Amino acid sequence: MYKAKVAGVGHYVPENIVSNNDLAQLMDTDDEWIRERTGIEERRWVKEGDGNTAATMGIKAAQMAITQAGLEPNDIGHIVFATISPDYYFPGCGVQVQEALGIHTAGATDVRNACSGFIYALSVGNAFVKTGMYEHVLVVASELQSPFLDKTTRGRGVSVIFGDGAGAVVLSKASAKEGGIKSCHLHSEGKHKEELTMKGFGTQHWIGALLEKGVNPDIHFPKMNGNFVFKNAVVRFGEVIKEALDKNGITPDQIDCLIPHQANLRIAQFIQKRMGLRDDQVFNNIQKYGNTTGASIAIALSEAVQTGAVKRGDLVCLAAFGAGFTWGSVLMEY
Numbered sequence: 001m002y003k004a005k006v007a008g009v010g011h012y013v014p015e016n017i018v019s020n021n022d023l024a025q026l027m028d029t030d031d032e033w034i035r036e037r038t039g040i041e042e043r044r045w046v047k048e049g050d051g052n053t054a055a056t057m058g059i060k061a062a063q064m065a066i067t068q069a070g071l072e073p074n075d076i077g078h079i080v081f082a083t084i085s086p087d088y089y090f091p092g093c094g095v096q097v098q099e100a101l102g103i104h105t106a107g108a109t110d111v112r113n114a115c116s117g118f119i120y121a122l123s124v125g126n127a128f129v130k131t132g133m134y135e136h137v138l139v140v141a142s143e144l145q146s147p148f149l150d151k152t153t154r155g156r157g158v159s160v161i162f163g164d165g166a167g168a169v170v171l172s173k174a175s176a177k178e179g180g181i182k183s184c185h186l187h188s189e190g191k192h193k194e195e196l197t198m199k200g201f202g203t204q205h206w207i208g209a210l211l212e213k214g215v216n217p218d219i220h221f222p223k224m225n226g227n228f229v230f231k232n233a234v235v236r237f238g239e240v241i242k243e244a245l246d247k248n249g250i251t252p253d254q255i256d257c258l259i260p261h262q263a264n265l266r267i268a269q270f271i272q273k274r275m276g277l278r279d280d281q282v283f284n285n286i287q288k289y290g291n292t293t294g295a296s297i298a299i300a301l302s303e304a305v306q307t308g309a310v311k312r313g314d315l316v317c318l319a320a321f322g323a324g325f326t327w328g329s330v331l332m333e334y
């Protein structure tokens with residue numbers, strides 16, 4: 001078996017900043033409520049006609065990651081793309097990356113595990129590199145969520161939380177001396193599939209329902225049982241981080257940087273406190289970008305590297321929880 005390392009990181013967020021006060025113009029909400037409950041101060045939402053889609057944002061993040069890895073697009077052996085907001089119902093966004101970057105005829109795998117999307121995608125890429133199937137795998141996570149949100153008072157419990165953006169990494173075969181990914185841990189519990197969901201369009205809620213009856217908010221907008229999600233998230237985050245640490249014989253004080261999925265600052269703070277981590281051991285950027293679902297950890301990792309919060313040789317733990325429910329963690333020496 002080989003070992004995979006993160007050779008390059010990248011991210012892209014749309015230029016359009018939407019503050020909490022901007023949202024208060026659209027619905028009955030206010031800056032204080034949003035900050036107190038979620039920690040979010042602003043998020044990026046694409047502007048109609050600005051050309052941003054899940055694929056195009058992912059392509060920009062991917063270009064940055066490939067350049068940072070010192071590679072050319074054609075060095076990439078496989079593409080893994082995580083999103084729940086693809087440009088098309090099918091095909092997935094992976095092939096759009098292949099085409100835009102002109103990556104010979106490399107295979108493209110699409111992953112749709114919502115907030116755990118990047119962790120799942122990274123685990124797939126890691127397995128490809130570990131087995132020697134590919135030397136370089138491009139892992140992209142991108143979400144264009146703003147058009148799906150119910151931006152009226154009816155949808156305020158959900159719409160104030162989410163943002164748009166993309167992140168990417170290049171995974172490459174590590175040399176014997178280098179660190180790299182130590183372990184990946186993935187879980188799911190489908191009995192909670194309806195606690196955080198958007199049912200339409202799926203084959204059970206096809207376009208006919210929309211044409212006949214118009215938009216049904218129970219089906220065509222994301223729905224979340226916020227308190228239930230919160231309670232499950234804090235338990236599963238804690239478990240899956242511990243699983244990664246135990247597997248590698250590591251204690252929390254040895255972690256240089258924990259990057260939790262940017263679901264909600266309160267969840268991240270709860271985990272930090274319970275694990276006894278210092279502020280400088282946890283990286284959060286939800287304040288600026290909101291919850292970008294599958295893309296959040298990828299964007300945060302790229303920013304953490306860019307700002308020096310994560311350096312070569314650091315022990316980094318990534319952890320996610322989201323719809324499904326699905327959750328997972330990755331422990332690596334960056």
Ligand code: ACO
Nearest residue numbers: 029030033037115156157160226227229230263264321322
């Ligand atoms: N602005 C103002 N008031 C609001 C808003 C808003 N944006 N949204 C809801 N309210 C109101 C509700 O209508 C309700 O009013 P009522 O008491 O008159 O009925 C009141 O605020 C309380 O509503 P709750 O839903 O109980 O609010 P809560 O304190 O639970 O906070 C939140 C909601 C922030 C979503 C919380 O449940 C939470 O943190 N959940 C964790 C889940 C999460 O963060 N998910 C992120 C996405 S999923 C993921 O990434 C895993």
